[in-house]
Amino acid sequence: MVYLEKLGLVSIRGDDGERSALIEEIMRVVSALEAQGAEARPVLGTTVRLGPKPDDDQLREPRNFIPPEAHVFPSDLVAIRSALRAGEIPVLPPFALDSFCRSVRIGANDVLGALARGMVEAAALDDNDMKSSPRDPHADYSQDINLVPLRLMIISREGGVPSYARTGFPHLLINLTSEYDYIRDTYDPSWSNEKDSSLSNLSLARTCLAYMPPTSSAIMVSHRSPSSLIANLITNKPAVSSSLPHALLQGNRKLTRDTPTLLRRGLPIQVIRSLADVDKAKMNYLLETSFKRTLDADAFYKRLEQNLDFVVVAGDYVGAAIVTNEPSPNSSEPVSYLDKFAVLPSHQGDGTVDFLWVALHDESYGLGHLFSINPNGGKEGKGEGRDLVWRSRDDNPINKWYFERSSGHMRMGSWVFFWCDAEKRLRVEEGRRANAGLSYVEEWEENRLSRWADVIPKIPSVWK
Numbered sequence: 275m276v277y278l279e280k281l282g283l284v285s286i287r288g289d290d291g292e293r294s295a296l297i298e299e300i301m302r303v304v305s306a307l308e309a310q311g312a313e314a315r316p317v318l319g320t321t322v323r324l325g326p327k328p329d330d331d332q333l334r335e336p337r338n339f340i341p342p343e344a345h346v347f348p349s350d351l352v353a354i355r356s357a358l359r360a361g362e363i364p365v366l367p368p369f370a371l372d373s374f375c376r377s378v379r380i381g382a383n384d385v386l387g388a389l390a391r392g393m394v395e396a397a398a399l400d401d402n403d404m405k406s407s408p409r410d411p412h413a414d415y416s417q418d419i420n421l422v423p424l425r426l427m428i429i430s431r432e433g434g435v436p437s438y439a440r441t442g443f444p445h446l447l448i449n450l451t452s453e454y455d456y457i458r459d460t461y462d463p464s465w466s467n468e469k470d471s472s473l474s475n476l477s478l479a480r481t482c483l484a485y486m487p488p489t490s491s492a493i494m495v496s497h498r499s500p501s502s503l504i505a506n507l508i509t510n511k512p513a514v515s516s517s518l519p520h521a522l523l524q525g526n527r528k529l530t531r532d533t534p535t536l537l538r539r540g541l542p543i544q545v546i547r548s549l550a551d552v553d554k555a556k557m558n559y560l561l562e563t564s565f566k567r568t569l570d571a572d573a574f575y576k577r578l579e580q581n582l583d584f585v586v587v588a589g590d591y592v593g594a595a596i597v598t599n600e601p602s603p604n605s606s607e608p609v610s611y612l613d614k615f616a617v618l619p620s621h622q623g624d625g626t627v628d629f630l631w632v633a634l635h636d637e638s639y640g641l642g643h644l645f646s647i648n649p650n651g652g653k654e655g656k657g658e659g660r661d662l663v664w665r666s667r668d669d670n671p672i673n674k675w676y677f678e679r680s681s682g683h684m685r686m687g688s689w690v691f692f693w694c695d696a697e698k699r700l701r702v703e704e705g706r707r708a709n710a711g712l713s714y715v716e717e718w719e720e721n722r723l724s725r726w727a728d729v730i731p732k733i734p735s736v737w738k
Contacts, residue, residue, distance in 0.1 A: 315362040450538065499534060639659045673690060
């Protein structure tokens with residue numbers, strides 16, 4: 275936290291403990307921070323109020339969302355605003371004011387949830403006041419504080435949320451909107467012996483991010499990984515991209531039991547298999563905005579009527595991956611072709627690209643793996659994966675990203691052909707051979723490059 279303060283990133287800390295020792299603990303934390311050169315301020319009064327906020331029952335909350343058992347009015351944030359304006363770290367005890375004006379102890383997560391919501395609401399009121407009243411051109415506004423929280427840092431002994439797909443190692447990136455319920459449902463009870471607060475911290479992140487701006491993120495990090503925390507604050511990205519091939523992730527030395535988990539509010543992910551269920555107007559806007567070209571819609575959808583396999587859609591068409599089955603004259607099995615992969619520019623960098631690619635993996639070349647069982651409306655991991663092929667112009671700036679995620683590539687003229695090997699088939703064969711290992715080219719892979727090269731270049735352009 276001292277490092278964060280030196281970077282100009284002032285944090286708000288909430289501590290839990292027995293009431294009789296809370297004040298002493300708050301002062302100990304403040305003293306420890308100041309001993310390391312940081313400026314901290316104990317906020318010993320009650321900042322939050324017990325119970326739901328008036329009129330909360332009229333709000334539409336996400337499914338299974340439990341709001342914090344406390345709330346904050348803008349006038350309650352005077353002490354926090356003052357500390358932040360002075361560049362100090364406010365340290366709060368988990369107290370709340372009940373309806374009888376008594377200070378009572380509540381859960382620290384409820385305090386943080388109430389603060390996240392209250393600070394966002396207070397910042398909105400500040401913004402409205404600023405817009406409604408003319409600004410004095412001679413006034414000094416340098417001390418104005420924007421209360422909107424941008425990051426939530428959950429620092430503990432436990433670190434990230436363990437994942438069954440990584441044999442208990444932490445999740446790298448979580449899309450709370452689409453993965454929250456599934457992570458809780460698949461959480462191994464044995465993990466609670468070492469990580470007894472992982473699920474409550476996961477719930478805390480979901481609560482706070484529900485009120486914070488969509489671009490905000492949360493990180494669950496071990497106190498043993500200060501460098502990971504600093505790296506995340508600079509990049510706002512996970513330690514390792516979750517959309518990289520699993521073979522690279524499993525052999526990556528950066529992945530340990532202390533690897534942090536990055537969490538975002540995220541977007542719902544759905545898999546569509548019928549062209550009739552695709553919102554063509556929204557799809558057109560997405561493709562034309564992403565590629566900055568005009569779509570020949572009639573030709574595009576006429577081709578999809580014949581060849582569409584599935585479409586993965588992120589949110590309200592802020593991203594989409596379109597996969598087709600391209601007939602192959604020399605094989606009874608069609609070529610699985612990634613026809614379009616697009617994300618709106620406004621959502622590039624907020625995790626949508628990784629969320630979309632992971633869903634594409636689970637529905638295509640990663641199908642059949644245990645870690646591909648995701649409730650996105652698709653096959654939920656059931657079936658056999660197939661090689662996925664796509665092409666990209668050789669001057670496409672996204673090619674570096676494709677190189678990292680593909681199993682191989684081949685250059686042909688002004689195009690680069692990429693492919694991802696069907697993972698389950700290779701994994702089964704590798705296990706069967708034990709120490710013998712896989713061949714450079716397996717029997718079922720022979721002549722596939724020539725078959726793809728015969729099919730893919732003939733796919734017509736859909737741009738005007």
